[in-house]
Amino acid sequence: MIRRGANPEQRSWFFYDWANSAYITTVATVLYAPYLTSVAERAACGFVGDEDRKCTESLSVLGISVSAGSLVFYVVTIATVISAFVLPVVGAIADRVQSRRTLMARLAWIGAGVTALMFFVTGSNWQLGAALLVVANLFYASSIVVYDAILIDVAEPNDRDRISSQGWAFGYLGGGTLxxxxxxxxxxxxxxxxxxxxxxISLVSAAVWWAYFTVVAHRGLKDHPPRGIAPAEGVTLMQRSFGQLFRTLRELRNYPQTLIFLGAYLIYNDGIQTVIYSSSVYGEKELGFGTSTLIATILIVQFVAFAGALVFGRVAARIGAHRTIGGGLVVWIVVVCAAFVLPEQQIVPFLTLAVAIGLVLGGTQALSRSFYSQLIPRGREAEYFSLYQACERGTSWLGTLVFGIVHQTTHSYRPAILALIAFFVIGGALLWRLDARQGVVEAGNEVPTVI
Structure with missing residues (x-):
């Protein structure tokens, strides 16, 4: 189903989604957040908290008191702040290198190596665990900047919603398999x-999966020489990349619709990413489900998201990606409200919510990527995608910060999850203001038949 109508290079591009989704599912979403939280609780309280005996002690981080239960959310926040400085430079470099596929692969292999080191996070050594999560997230996000830019090389404007949705669906299938x-x-x-x-051991398996299937993607992709690069001062690649970055930041105001979408995406994607990051912790610490139940639930989300991404792609072909994304945000608001009132240790409501998340998760993310690709000036793909990736999955900061602060204030994850409604409401309001057709024209791109 996924490969129908895709050429060999597009299928190779899909394989990087298949590769990196192992990190997102096994490490970032399901296992590492509650595992690191347990390590932090052991360091703070001498035991791992559960529904009968919660750890309410704090850790001392550079002299600042941090709740053990909120640590992982603050770590993700730190990783994103660093990404805000690093990813735009990675994007500027990617627009000028002769082989984007090689740059993508090298970033991925380093990220996989760092992930493998998570095996050595044991006992109460939360410091090593936090540092590895920051570095792994950074290299993951950097590789995705390049990967997203390659979409424009492998798919024409009228095909991008379909190819992006199929790639995302393939990724959910791969992540769900592992x-x-x-x-x-x-x-x-x-x-x-x-x-x-x-x-x-599962953390190591995700690292091996990520590294191996990146080889498959790298071999099947082609090198596409840079096209339409804006001139920038400097002798070395790094100097020219920084020059291009500063010029793009100055010129972004010339693309007001692109700027509106970036603002909307920054906000609503923070909400999506925080739901993803907090789901396993919320299920274990607030609802009282065990690790095996959480993995099974996320597994359901993965395979439902596989179908959801394809369905959203077909809906977008009829009514356009802009409207389809907006409808998806309405569903996200319903999901967050339902999560707030979810009863403890009641598996049926929990699984029902998981199905709803799966249906909307892949579609909103896949279409956001393809829709944004229509708003980017030619020759600036990777750099603009680096700005996009600063608020992409696994690098959210505002949502995780709010989630962590609300939990630390209330000692409950329920009000923290409810606070995320604001991200979908505000992001949806900005998206409603956007004129999609005008944005494509402003960027100098061909307007798709349906936008």
Missing amino acids: LGLNLVLVTVTPFGLSTEMAVR
């Missing part, structure tokens, strides 16, 4: 393994 294998490992714990060791 997550299913890890579910068996964590649940069965063969060979006398402890649950903690099973989790650590």
